[in-house]
Amino acid sequence: MTENILYLEGGSGISGDMTVAALLDLGADERYLRAQVEKLPLDHYQMITGRTKKKGIDSMTFHVEVGEDHQPHRTYKDIQNMIMESSMDRPVKELAVKIFHILARAEGKVHGSPADHVHFHEVGAVDSIVDIVGTAACICSLGIKETAIGTLREGCGSVKCQHGWMAVPVPAVTELISAWGLPVSLTDTKGEMITPTGAAIAAALRTRELPAEMEIVKVGIGAGEKDFDHANILRAMLVSEVKKESDVWVLESNVDDCTGEQLGFLQEQLFAAGVKDVVFVPAYMKKNRPGYLMQVICGDDTAERAENLIFQESTTIGIRRYRCGRSVLERRMERIPTEYGDIGIKVCYKNHRVYAYPEYEDVKKAAQVRGESFRRVYQNALRKAGELFGE
DSSP: OOOOEEEEEOOOOOOOOHHHHHHHTOOHHHHHHHHHHTTOOSSEEEEEEEEEEEEEEEEEEEEEEOTOOOOOOHHHHHHHHHHTTSSOOHHHHHHHHHHHHHHHHHHHHHHHHOGGGGGEEETTTTTHHHHHHHHHHHHHHHHHOEEEOOOOEEEEEEETTTTTEEEESSSHHHHHHHHOOOOOEEEEEEEOOOHHHHHHHHHHHOBBOOSSSEEEEEEEEEEESOOOOOOOOOEEEEEEOOTTTTTTTEEEEESOOOOOHHHHHHHHHHHHHTOOOOEEEEEEEEOOOOEEEEEEEOOTTTTTHHHHHHHHOOSSSSEEEEOOOOOOOOOEEEEEEEEEEEEEEEEETTTTEEEEEEHHHHHHHHHHHHTHHHHHHHHHHHHHHHHOOOO
């Protein structure tokens, strides 16, 4: 069964409250979100959900109301400890900490501080903690495993924050976009549309590109708190990839520190796991090291097993994975009589043309048994196939 993919369409940017609202509108369990957040040692706040219209579009809202005297500054380490020491579900904890860690690294780069010692200001406040933990709870509630991020639109001008007036996009957002390769489009709309929290969420959730062909299963719309010349909303969609039977996965890795014996063993294991093909293409790597481009072609049913084998049996630390369309001839297997015994023939056809290919193992066995050359047995089988099937 194909799992649904989460697609966040950032046509009006992205922020923490917009993300939570969109995910709740998509079907995340609000009771689960509240139960998880309430396990944190936070007080003097209230989570408020509702509905509004943005440029006529019905949208869900999520807002955290906090007493002004209860917005302490916290370091990343403080927040990490608070989350991990809570009784929240482990997947929620891990995703929330991942988002905060990504944000801390970006803030640390901007301010020249180690991530653990970064002092969050706006992001250390209760409302931002709730936004990030709430996002993690919603993702876990929906059972999301893969997420695609659309092009995030950002405004221009400046915005006032803890450090004074900052140009849009603010430094932390710029760093996150650069470090994580987030797709962005700068517009002439005045104001901030991508917040640091929103950019960190996008970076943490993004696992893949949007499918080339898809079906939209469900849509959720989260409203932002600002008003622009367009609807300030974030759309969250559950989409299902449309796959063709002939499509395959291509797994690629560059290796330059793996022995021939290891690669040969890996190839055997991959074929035993049911992949369609494995090839090693000689290549020159960095520092002029001779190595190989390893390509594995497999179907949906063997892709995960193949990835595990590649990591287990080779020295690679990264695999490029992409779907690839292919044209496949219709085929059937036949056995035909020849001068050297029965030989299996793969009969393929398209557009009224027939292509016949003798099976290697049958030709090899017949050649060995009859003491004849492989080429003679093969050509005899090919000739007989042409007579029978009209090639």
